[in-house]
Amino acid sequence: xxxxxxxxxxxxxxxxxxxxxxxxxxxxxxxxxxxxxxxxxxxxxxxxxxxxxxxxxxxxxxxxxxxxxxxxxxxxxxxxxxxxxxxxxxxxxxxxxxxxxxxxxxxxxxxxxxxxxxxxxxxxxxxxxxxxxxxxxxxxxxxxxxxxxxxxxxxxxxxxxxxxxxxxxxxxxxxxxxxxxxxxxxxxxxxxxxxxxxxxxxxxxxxxxxxxxxxxxxxxxxxxxxxxxxxxxxxxxxxxxxxxxxxxxxxxxxxxxxxxxxxxxxxxxxxxxxxxxxxxxxxxxxxxxxxxxxxxxxxxxxxxxxxxxxxxxxxxxxxxxxxxxxxxxxxxxxxxxxxxxxxxxxxxxxxxx
Amino acid sequence: xxxxxxxxxxxxxxxxxxxxxxxxxxxxxxxxxxxxxxxxxxxxxxxxxxxxxxxxxxxxxxxxxxxxxxxxxxxxxxxxxxxxxxxxxxxxxxxxxxxxxxxxxxxxxxxxxxxxxxxxx
Numbered sequence: 001x002x003x004x005x006x007x008x009x010x011x012x013x014x015x016x017x018x019x020x021x022x023x024x025x026x027x028x029x030x031x032x033x034x035x036x037x038x039x040x041x042x043x044x045x046x047x048x049x050x051x052x053x054x055x056x057x058x059x060x061x062x063x064x065x066x067x068x069x070x071x072x073x074x075x076x077x078x079x080x081x082x083x084x085x086x087x088x089x090x091x092x093x094x095x096x097x098x099x100x101x102x103x104x105x106x107x108x109x110x111x112x113x114x115x116x117x118x119x120x121x122x123x124x125x126x127x128x129x130x131x132x133x134x135x136x137x138x139x140x141x142x143x144x145x146x147x148x149x150x151x152x153x154x155x156x157x158x159x160x161x162x163x164x165x166x167x168x169x170x171x172x173x174x175x176x177x178x179x180x181x182x183x184x185x186x187x188x189x190x191x192x193x194x195x196x197x198x199x200x201x202x203x204x205x206x207x208x209x210x211x212x213x214x215x216x217x218x219x220x221x222x223x224x225x226x227x228x229x230x231x232x233x234x235x236x237x238x239x240x241x242x243x244x245x246x247x248x249x250x251x252x253x254x255x256x257x258x259x260x261x262x263x264x265x266x267x268x269x270x271x272x273x274x275x276x277x278x279x280x281x282x283x284x285x286x287x288x289x290x291x292x293x294x295x296x297x298x299x300x301x302x303x304x305x306x307x308x309x310x311x312x313x314x315x316x317x318x319x320x321x322x323x324x325x326x327x328x329x330x331x332x333x334x335x336x337x338x339x340x341x342x343x344x345x346x347x348x349x350x351x352x353x
Numbered sequence: 354x355x356x357x358x359x360x361x362x363x364x365x366x367x368x369x370x371x372x373x374x375x376x377x378x379x380x381x382x383x384x385x386x387x388x389x390x391x392x393x394x395x396x397x398x399x400x401x402x403x404x405x406x407x408x409x410x411x412x413x414x415x416x417x418x419x420x421x422x423x424x425x426x427x428x429x430x431x432x433x434x435x436x437x438x439x440x441x442x443x444x445x446x447x448x449x450x451x452x453x454x455x456x457x458x459x460x461x462x463x464x465x466x467x468x469x470x471x472x473x474x
Contacts, residue, residue, distance in 0.1 A: 018369030092365050197434050
């Protein structure tokens with residue numbers, strides 16, 4: 001009987017403890033939630049005052065900050081909330097509203113916290129600081145940001161490279177002169193995307209980057225040639241077709257498709273035989289856009305050596321170049337034998353539809 | 354003028370709301386596309402300002418749905434940078450104007466004023 005009482009008492013004590021713990025936990029969550037709501041309200045008022053400021057002189061603008069907010073600014077969580085809202089607003093606003101948001105960020109000395117974070121040993125803290133300074137367009141810290149563009153951590157490097165482009169436009173690409181780490185494909189897409197928002201500019205440096213020892217820089221330079229149609233660099237791109245890297249030669253083919261001249265298609269056809277499959281496919285695809293009737297005999301001559309899939313691509317290119325291309329193919333004795341006969345039928349069907 | 358704003362970003366929504374109220378307009382807000390369609394039906398606004406990317410129903414779907422119902426309320430689309438193709442599609446569906454983010458609240462105010470001047474009410 002006594003054992004039963006001990007067990008029951010233990011259960012009861014545990015239940016009381018558990019309920020007390022849950023109640024305390026809920027109270028804490030509730031207090032924090034209500035605190036967060038109050039903070040959000042303060043932050044919103046600050047951000048709105050900046051966005052709707054009608055003072056004509058941003059240079060001498062000073063936002064009134066009350067004592068409570070000044071004290072709250074020392075609280076990490078409040079500061080993070082405020083920084084987040086300011087950055088989010090800055091991303092969506094332009095003109096004077098954006099200028100005032102930047103002013104408020106500086107007046108609250110949030111830049112100083114970002115700079116402190118920039119020296120952090122934790123890569124994610126550093127990367128976030130770089131992102132914040134870039135979004136806030138704080139050119140004054142360009143040299144500090146620029147130093148991180150060749151950081152050993154990939155994500156820090158990525159944020160720094162994006163930030164320097166945000167701050168200085170095409171001039172920011174000068175990090176390509178010195179970057180020793182590879183710029184991965186995702187980062188190249190992000191950089192090109194960032195550049196696409198800038199007004200067109202005849203920026204310098206591509207010639208130099210095409211000769212870089214860092215293969216990823218050469219590839220990115222070729223993508224720049226392609227995206228910005230830099231016709232004057234045709235010869236330098238042609239020189240890249242002799243590069244030892246398959247990927248660089250591939251990008252050179254892709255770039256030439258956008259900046260071709262009358263010699264490009266015959267040049268690509270001359271290289272066809274010695275290229276790897278991926279690049280042979282790229283050449284055939286490029287010729288769909290830039291090829292002429294004179295290229296058809298060479299394309300027909302490649303048919304014999306290729307597998308069915310590449311044969312299909314060659315036939316499609318021949319048919320795209322000229323309506324007479326398929327007629328020339330039909331004159332071949334092999335055109336009645338599979339797989340070529342079937343491929344020709346398929347492409348004829350595609351053209352009819 | 355009665356204006357409906359459909360925007361899922363809270364700060365942008367409140368900024369637009371405040372600016373337009375300051376300009377003397379009556380503002381109705383919707384935090385997603387589905388809610389926007391219901392509110393348009395209920396309150397018949399004179400102008401709709403809609404973000405493109407929203408939960409449940411996108412800005413494009415709002416444009417398409419209104420035009421399908423022969424509702425020709427002017428629509429201003431809020432687009433992000435690099436969304437030119439989507440903006441073009443919005444125009445093809447029947448949108449009347451667009452503003453690219455980041456945008457200046459004063460610019461938006463001027464664009465809305467243009468529609469207010471053209472409005473028959």
